[in-house]
Amino acid sequence: MNNLKGQVALVTGANSGIGKxxxxxxxxxxxxxxxxxxxxxxxxxxxxxxxxxxxGEAIALQADVSxxxxxxxxxxxxxxxxxxxxxxxxxxxxxxxxPIQDMTLAQWQLVIDVNLTGQFxxxxxxxxxxxxxxxxxxxxxxxxxxxCMSSVHEVIPWGGHVNYASSKGGIMLLxxxxxxxxxxxxxxxxxIGPGAIQTPINHQAWETPEALEKLLTLxxxxxxxxxxxxxxxxxxxxxxxxxxxxxTTVFIDGGMTLYPGFSxxx
Ligand code: BGC
Numbered sequence: 001m002n003n004l005k006g007q008v009a010l011v012t013g014a015n016s017g018i019g020k021x022x023x024x025x026x027x028x029x030x031x032x033x034x035x036x037x038x039x040x041x042x043x044x045x046x047x048x049x050x051x052x053x054x055x056g057e058a059i060a061l062q063a064d065v066s067x068x069x070x071x072x073x074x075x076x077x078x079x080x081x082x083x084x085x086x087x088x089x090x091x092x093x094x095x096x097x098x099p100i101q102d103m104t105l106a107q108w109q110l111v112i113d114v115n116l117t118g119q120f121x122x123x124x125x126x127x128x129x130x131x132x133x134x135x136x137x138x139x140x141x142x143x144x145x146x147x148c149m150s151s152v153h154e155v156i157p158w159g160g161h162v163n164y165a166s167s168k169g170g171i172m173l174l175x176x177x178x179x180x181x182x183x184x185x186x187x188x189x190x191x192i193g194p195g196a197i198q199t200p201i202n203h204q205a206w207e208t209p210e211a212l213e214k215l216l217t218l219x220x221x222x223x224x225x226x227x228x229x230x231x232x233x234x235x236x237x238x239x240x241x242x243x244x245x246x247x248t249t250v251f252i253d254g255g256m257t258l259y260p261g262f263s264x265x266x
Pocket of ligand 1: 095150151194195201202
């Protein structure tokens with residue numbers, strides 16, 4: 001029993017992959033969920049339909065999290081609909097991979113804007129509401145919870161993906177600095193560092209048997225992760241069961257951060 005029932009969450013980038021699984025799992029726990037998305041309204045409608053069929057509550061929130069006015073408008077709509085917000089899952093993210101010599105400024109900028117600036121903009125709006133409302137004992141021990149979806153690449157350098165790795169390294173210190181600043185206000189901020197999770201973002205890494213075999217050499221636990229693995233962790237980090245945890249990234253990676261190359265070398 002996580003006692004999340006009746007709380008309100010916003011999950012960004014919630015109409016596919018990890019975000020979708022997190023939104024669905026929160027809804028299963030009785031959380032009213034704002035499903036943020038940019039494109040593919042049909043996928044969003046389907047998720048909302050599924051949530052409602054299971055007795056949950058959810059609304060669609062179209063917004064590009066990297067645009068200040070759109071991020072602010074999204075929070076306004078959510079708070080008008082559900083009264084407040086208790087949980088922000090800063091999940092929206094993308095990759096635009098390229099060797100450094102060919103990486104365009106547009107590729108760099110888009111990834112930093114969505115992955116990092118988007119998390120800043122959404123965290124800022126959530127914090128305003130958390131501070132305004134404060135702790136309401138019947139809801140949660142905390143005035144609010146922020147979960148920043150990071151990656152193993154907040155610590156593992158990733159050649160060919162310097163924009164993405166830089167955004168994730170930035171998310172780590174955004175998360176920790178926010179946690180330090182906001183702990184006295186009873187706001188918890190944590191990160192999740194997924195490894196290889198089977199979603200559209202990394203389909204090339206698992207869609208053929210050869211690719212999967214190569215990927216598994218990086219995963220000591222010898223299986224690719226599933227979005228539901230991450231969803232269960234997000235629910236726990238949002239709940240009072242993890243009330244004493246703040247400023248921490250929990251890696252969920254089947255051991256990818258254990259430097260598996262060193263198990264037979266070095
Ligand atoms: C990336 C995936 C990658 C995984 C492990 C994630 O953050 O989005 O593309 O498979 O890290 O390298």
